Amino acid sequence: MHLDHAQHGPAAVSADSARPDGTRRALRIGLGGPVGSGKTATVAALCRTLRDELSIAVVTNDIYTREDAAFLLREAVLPPERIQAVETGACPHTAIRDDISANLEAVEDLEDSIAPLDLILVESGGDNLTATFSRGLVDAQIFVIDVAGGDDIPRKGGPGVTTSDLLVVNKTDLAPHVGSDLEGMARDAGAQRGELPVAFTSLKSEDGVKPVADWVRGQLAAWTA
Numbered sequence: 001m002h003l004d005h006a007q008h009g010p011a012a013v014s015a016d017s018a019r020p021d022g023t024r025r026a027l028r029i030g031l032g033g034p035v036g037s038g039k040t041a042t043v044a045a046l047c048r049t050l051r052d053e054l055s056i057a058v059v060t061n062d063i064y065t066r067e068d069a070a071f072l073l074r075e076a077v078l079p080p081e082r083i084q085a086v087e088t089g090a091c092p093h094t095a096i097r098d099d100i101s102a103n104l105e106a107v108e109d110l111e112d113s114i115a116p117l118d119l120i121l122v123e124s125g126g127d128n129l130t131a132t133f134s135r136g137l138v139d140a141q142i143f144v145i146d147v148a149g150g151d152d153i154p155r156k157g158g159p160g161v162t163t164s165d166l167l168v169v170n171k172t173d174l175a176p177h178v179g180s181d182l183e184g185m186a187r188d189a190g191a192q193r194g195e196l197p198v199a200f201t202s203l204k205s206e207d208g209v210k211p212v213a214d215w216v217r218g219q220l221a222a223w224t225a
């Protein structure tokens with residue numbers, strides 16, 4: 001069993017890849033998942049790993065604050081003009097699924113001010129297992145859960161677990177401490193997701209984000225093909 005490598009799986013990109021001026025727009029990838037699973041840490045690690053090979057920008061969503069953007073700025077993962085924050089109010093899932101206007105505006109602002117961009121990462125506010133992105137906002141989505149949230153989460157399903165283009169099971173370093181069964185999680189995720197890929201990560205280890213970064217590279221290769 002390969003617990004640490006994501007298969008690339010079929011590219012899940014939509015067809016409207018052109019900007020109004022005919023140039024190709026950036027690939028938009030959403031990251032969603034429960035509170036504290038490691039979405040911001042994954043975004044930060046992806047930026048550090050990919051920023052020398054790709055032109056990247058980030059949109060963060062927080063309920064009442066701009067804390068995730070502030071973290072990314074503090075960590076200097078990208079220049080400040082490449083990071084935009086959206087405050088969502090009480091329902092983070094609404095801003096990524098139902099009324100996506102604030103997020104679309106942020107994405108389009110970044111496209112206009114920092115062309116050319118290869119990749120825009122849109123991080124949702126922490127939510128529950130049912131929160132997914134509108135396909136009108138992102139081309140592909142990653143759902144981040146963690147082993148400390150309970151090793152029965154893949155078995156419970158929900159649209160994030162079953163339909164996301166990549167499922168990330170983060171914080172594998174904590175598995176021995178919380179008694180999580182990684183093999184069982186991999187089996188349950190496979191049963192829920194069929195051929196869709198799953199990556200097991202620990203962002204505490206050197207290059208722990210590699211399986212996610214490789215998956216992003218695969219999505220971009222399909223986007224630009």
Ligand SMILES: Nc1nc2c(ncn2[C@@H]2O[C@H](COP(=O)(O)OP(=O)(O)OP(=O)(O)O)[C@@H](O)[C@H]2O)c(=O)[nH]1
Binds near residue numbers: 041173202
């Ligand atoms: N041990 C361990 N801790 C991690 C890992 N990834 C993230 N964390 C920690 O988990 C906590 C939450 O991580 P965040 O990246 O802020 O999680 P988030 O999903 O963005 O949280 P919200 O935006 O509040 O929903 C932080 O203290 C991280 O340092 C990991 O792989 N292993």
